[in-house]
Amino acid sequence: MGKAITILLVAFLLTSFIIDTSQAGISMLCTINEGGGTAEFNLEITDLNSTIYNEAKNMLNETVIIEAVNPSFVEINFNDTASSIRITCSITDDRIREEVDEKKMIRIIRVETNWRKFVLPLTQNVSINFVQLLSPKVSTWNKTENGYIYHTNGDFGEVTFEIVGPGSATNFYVADDGETVIFELPLSKIDLILNSPYIILIVIIVIILVANIYRKIRYG
Structure with missing residues (x-):
């Protein structure tokens, strides 16, 4: 009888944990800067389970983010009231390339997006696997007025990733590889x-x- 009660109690606690975790949400926004060659990446995890949130405060630091995303700048903000985490990064390497098409007389910004597939550890035992969550190619994502957006669901609730191009872009599309977003802009x-x-x-x-x-x- 005692073992049965113990098993039921453990099952209840695990169920509660899963439900609590599913209340969370993840939103990601990659904004391509007007000047080209750089982008700002924001990742926000909201309404985390209190246990995971408290452990994540000790786990997440600049080194962890650099290993995951390889940005040139990292800022991490913890909101204790909302049990939420906001990560802001700058991306400046060859994942975003700018060039001039002399025939069309336009500027072109090529945004390579495979870097979105990384694993983010929150605790020793809990990680967010964006390799799986964001596996569909960008060419299958929904096209917006100025970029592309993808929605899915996982252990941490709804997951959203959006790519927003420069405001002056006159055209944008995904290259044949299905992963590189190309923005066309007028020449300066x-x-x-x-x-x-x-x-x-x-x-x-x-x-x-x-x-x-x-x-x-x-x-x-």
Whole structure:
């Protein structure tokens, strides 16, 4: 009888834990900056089980995030009142590349997204496996007004990942690999000058003018 009560009690506690955990939610937002070549990544985990949250405060640090996402900047904020965690990262490496298409006369920003598939440890025994949660290719995600968004559900409730492109983007699509998002933007004034077919002629004229001014100043 005693063993049966113990088993029932353990089962009740485990069930309570699972229900409590399912109240949580995870939202991720990757915003591509207007200048290109950089992005801001925000990850927020809300309404965590109090036990997991307290252990996560000791587990999560900059080193853990760097190993998972490899960002250039990390900031972690804990909200004790809401049992929530907010992680802000900057991504500046070759996962986001900017180039100029001289034929179309546009700027192109290529965003490689495979880095989203990482494992985030919250405690010694509990981790969030984004490799599984975010396994579908971006080409299958829902297209929004300025990017792509994906919704799914896991042990921590609803999971959302959204990619938002620069506000000036005139077009965007997913490359043939299904994972690289391409944003097309108009050329900046500097780009227009540098890519002008007359730039060489302008440089030559400027050099000649400078040389003539120098001669007049030196020789009178």
